[in-house]
Amino acid sequence: MKKSPFIAVIAAALLAACASNQAPVAGNAPAATAPSAPSVATVDVTGSEPALQGGRVSAAQLAAAVKAAPDQRSAQALLNGHSVYFDFDQSVVKDDQRGVVEGNAAFLNRFSSKVLVQGNTDARGSREYNLALGQRRAESVKQSLEVLGVKPAQIEAVSFGKEKPRAEGDSEAAHAENRRADFAYPQ
Amino acid sequence: MSATVSGFWPRLFALLLLSMTAAANLARADLSVEVIGGGSNRYPVAIVPLQGESLLPEAITATVKSDLAMTGAFSLLEAGAGDALAAPAQLNAAAWQQRGARAVVYGKLVSLGGGRVRLTFWVDTVSPREQKLSAEFDLAPEQLRDMAHRMADMVYEALLGEKSLFSSRIAYITQSGKEYRLQIADMDGRRAQTVLRSRQPIMSPAWSPDGxxxxxxxxxxxxxxxxxxxxxxxxxRVLANFRGSNSAPVWSPDGRRLAVVLTTSGNSQVYLINADGGGVQRFSYSDAIDTEPAFSPDGRQIVFVSDRSGSPQLYVQALDGGRNARRVTFEGNYNVSPTFSPDGRQIAYVRREGGRFKVMLLDLASGDNRLISNSAFDESPSFAPNGKMVLYASEEGGRSVLYAAATAYPGRVRLGTLGGQVQDPAWGPFNP
Structure with missing residues (x-):
């Protein structure tokens, strides 16, 4: 950051010098030189992320199973792979998706854990507007959790928009799979 | 037109060397330029190959021609090595007029030893015969491409009398498998360099006004x-990492602050934040989605997307005018991704219509909307710094590509990729 104002000043001087109106080239005058665009530095933050595993308990039985689980680790494992799905352009948690919300609420209430609710959208439309639609879905799930007794401070609602599709392609099935909210717990 | 540019002479000055210390990681994923269509009122010009160009490891003339062609503003006449001219006295203006040229660009290269060359070139109109430009530059081999863009700028400005755009850069995101890269390149997509590499998505690059x-x-x-x-x-450094999502950054024209979208209120709203990350201030007030802010060039207004009416539409709100936002789109039920033209008179944005996403130009004075793209999935428009072209992302055969459309001509240019996906293009300011 410290270097940039210096370079900007010199480069501005070059530009100003080039652009001004002057007499034409004299035979023995030093010739002008074109500036080179500065090269840039690369930052590398490539890392790994944990993969989702398939769910083993049905959504309807999730809350009961979480309450009966012997410990936090096994309870959390039950929640893996369960997402809340949404209709096109909608952020309302449908009745058939309540089991997943209740299972996560049971976990959060029992273990006072924190959770990241991650909203997602299908691949159609503006990236940033989709990010906001995914946020609306995450907020909707957050409110449903709060209704079930989870404290607001336990939940952070964030969005991935259309940036991390679980299903690729333009089929309706792929779009439906991507219209969802996931629950990410601290490892 | 000619009167305003006939006095345009490059000033001569002593050689200034900028030492480049940063370790550049060059990615060889250059984009290629393909020109599609073009205006009927294009300026016919002959770009004669420079005499002695075979001295060079990389031809200047080819870049000058592709730069000028991509604007859609010029038609380039055939000119071969046999047409090369080493001095204005050799120009046969009548013959070039016969061949259909209104202007001829010509020049020569002389070796200075050690790989350095002296480039001298001229731009003459043929009827009436008038020298519009004469220039001379001493060049090291690594300066040839910058010089080619610079020469194209000088020709463009000498003949059209308006600010050129070839010495500017673009930023965009590529995705290849699980790797995301934020890259910048020359405006023609060449000389790509990686700015950030990550296994997680990157989006919404925004140039500071000083580039x-x-x-x-x-x-x-x-x-x-x-x-x-x-x-x-x-x-x-982190500019904004508040609880919830932090997105859609865009710089104010003076570079002192940014507009961003935060969700601390429980919904996506537009905020202003100082460039150092302090001074957070809420700007938009709705219980709906407000996102994708963009400053007007005078810094006094922000256009943004809001679905407060039930569907995403564009709104303009003054920075000192309270909380009143004026809706500016009324056709269609999905208008997103707005950005002001550099003169502040137009807004480019994306409209969804019949399942297609199109880049539109809204004229603020008349309220007229004009289509400037023509594929099915066009997104993320951004203006060239001179306002004459709009860069956007499109999709062809399941792959994403970049296009630049002229705003005053029907011409369009495809900046094709060599692999992976390219998205979220942002045209930068004029190079410093």
């Missing part, structure tokens, strides 16, 4: 966080 920094959204912390990165040093 030295990029703001962008990265998901490396498992949520959208806004960073600002210095291009030369690679130094970066």
């Amino acid at each position: 030295t920094r990029l703001a962008y959204v990265s998901f490396e912390q498992q949520k959208p966080v806004i960073y600002v990165q210095d291009l030369v040093s690679g130094q970066r």
Whole structure:
């Protein structure tokens, strides 16, 4: 950051010098030189992320199973792979998706854990507007959790928009799979 | 037109060498330019190959021609090595007029030893015969491409009398498998350099007005966080990492603050934040989605997307005018991704219509909307710094590509990729 104002000043001087109106080239005058665009530095933050595993308990039985689980680790494992799905352009948690919300609420209430609710959208439309639609879905799930007794401070609602599709392609099935909210717990 | 540019002479000055210390990681994923269509009122010009160009490791003339062609403003006449001219006295203006040229660009290269060359070139109109430009530059081999863009700028400005755009850069995101890269390149897509590499998505790059920094959204912390990165040093810092999502950064024209979207209120709203990350201030007030802010060039207004009416539409709100937002789109039920033209008179944006996403130009004075793209999935428009072209992302055969459309001509240019996906293009300011 410290270097940039210096370079900007010199480069501005070059530009100003080039652009001004002057007499034409004299035979023995030093010739002008074109500036080179500065090269840039690369930052590398490539890392790994944990993969989702398939769910083993049905959504309807999730809350009961979480309450009966012997410990936090096994309870959390039950929640893996369960997402809340949404209709096109909608952020309302449908009745058939309540089991997943209740299972996560049971976990959060029992273990006072924190959770990241991650909203997602299908691949159609503006990236940033989709990010906001995914946020609306995450907020909707957050409110449903709060209704079930989870404290607001336990939940952070964030969005991935259309940036991390679980299903690729333009089929309706792929779009439906991507219209969802996931629950990410601290490892 | 000619009167305004006939006095345009490059000033001569002593050689200034900028030492480039940053370790550049050059990615060889250059984009190629393909020109499609063009205006009927194009300026016919002959770009004669420079005499002695075979001295060069990289031809200047070819870049000058592709630069001028991509604007859609010129038609380029055939000119071969046999047409080369080493001095204005050799120009046969009548013959070039016969061949259909209104102007001829010609010049020569002389070796200075040690790989350095002296480039001298001229731009003459043929009827009436008038010398519009004469220029001379001493060049090292690594300066040839910058010089070619610079020469194209000088020709463009000498003949059209308006600010050129070839010495500017673009930023965009590529995705290849699980790797995301934020890259910058010359405006023709060449000389791509990687600014950030990540296994998590990157989106919404935004140039600082002086072209030295990029703001962008990265998901490396498992949520959208806004960073600002210095291009030369690679130094970066978090600009906004508030609870919830942080996105859609855009710089104010004076570079002192940014508009961003935060969700601390429980919904996506537009905020202003100082460039150092302090002074957060809410700007938009709705219980709906407000996102994708963009400053007007005078810095006094922001256009943004809001679905407060039930569907995403564009609204303009003054920075000192309370909380009143004026709706400016009324056709269609999905209008997003707005950006002001550099003269503040137009807004480019994306409209969804019949399942297609199109880049539109809204004229603010008349309220007229004009289509400027023509594929099915066009998104993320951004203006060239001179306002004459709009860069956008499109999709062809399941792959994403970049296009630049002329705003005053029907011409369009495809900046094709060599692999992977390319998205979220942002045209930078004039190079310093």
